[in-house]
Amino acid sequence: MTREFLKMHGLGNDFVVIDARTEPYRPSDAEVRAIADRRTGVGCDQFIVLEKTDAPGVDAFMRIRNADGSEAAACGNASRCVGWLLMEQSGRDGASFRTAAGLLHATRAENGRITVDMGAPRLDWAAIPLASPTDTLRVETVEHGGFAAPVAVNMGNPHAVFFVDDAEAVPLDEVGPVFENHPAFPERANIEFAQVLSPTAIRMRVWERGAGVTQACGSGSCATLVAAVRRGLTDRKADIILDGGTLTIEWTEDDRVLMTGPVALAFSGRLSAELVSAELVSE
Numbered sequence: 001m002t003r004e005f006l007k008m009h010g011l012g013n014d015f016v017v018i019d020a021r022t023e024p025y026r027p028s029d030a031e032v033r034a035i036a037d038r039r040t041g042v043g044c045d046q047f048i049v050l051e052k053t054d055a056p057g058v059d060a061f062m063r064i065r066n067a068d069g070s071e072a073a074a075c076g077n078a079s080r081c082v083g084w085l086l087m088e089q090s091g092r093d094g095a096s097f098r099t100a101a102g103l104l105h106a107t108r109a110e111n112g113r114i115t116v117d118m119g120a121p122r123l124d125w126a127a128i129p130l131a132s133p134t135d136t137l138r139v140e141t142v143e144h145g146g147f148a149a150p151v152a153v154n155m156g157n158p159h160a161v162f163f164v165d166d167a168e169a170v171p172l173d174e175v176g177p178v179f180e181n182h183p184a185f186p187e188r189a190n191i192e193f194a195q196v197l198s199p200t201a202i203r204m205r206v207w208e209r210g211a212g213v214t215q216a217c218g219s220g221s222c223a224t225l226v227a228a229v230r231r232g233l234t235d236r237k238a239d240i241i242l243d244g245g246t247l248t249i250e251w252t253e254d255d256r257v258l259m260t261g262p263v264a265l266a267f268s269g270r271l272s273a274e275l276v277s278a279e280l281v282s283e
């Protein structure tokens, strides 16, 4: 059995997308890792499967898997790509789809960009989650390597946002995994390093849980804006300047986080039967 896929990305954060709404598909961790492999597979940061849902007005359930096979409940860049795909298929200017974190709504924005309402941030220590009761505005237990205590934010997935003077100088490959796997984060965490440039602009680089350094992180950009506002560093709407480009994030007064940015469809293809049953191959 082979599977058609689409290769998409949001600012270089790339995805293999499979529409399994008519033929269910629940790949094993090994299959996901094999498909995500940049030499022997298609290569991607996240593997996205659209699953059938009977909920009225909801077009699909979006299953998110990191390159390491782990499942995540939010992926902002993939949400924009899936929102665009669903709108292209329906001919409508909006799409609603569900993730493990809740219901998302995508709409068209100007210049071919897509806006996704990523919902309300979760700010309580237990919602991040953190290992013990902690002030999420300054998580002291995570201090390491000269980096001041981060802000913890959950956007459906856990994030730790470190504010730094120079984002370019952060040794991501060295400190990323230390913080991702820090015992303060029982479900691990996505790690953002943010340099505030102005009240409406932040330079941010990211080490993603389950994927490592990526060109962009949509949920991480949302978490970064929320963290900056909580610290009084920016306005409630700002541009997040990532390695792969810029996202515009707004934390509205009625507690919704709106993310706007581009989407791209790079190519389509077909997974070989060997790749789809990678578990057999890797045994």
Ligand SMILES: N[C@H](CCC[C@H](N)C(=O)O)C(=O)O
Pocket: 013, 045, 046, 064, 066, 071, 072, 073, 074, 075, 076, 077, 078, 157, 158, 190, 208, 209, 210, 211, 214, 216, 217, 218, 219, 220
């Ligand atoms: N690595 C994330 C999932 C992908 C998030 C990112 N690609 C985005 O655009 O939000 C996690 O394990 O929570």
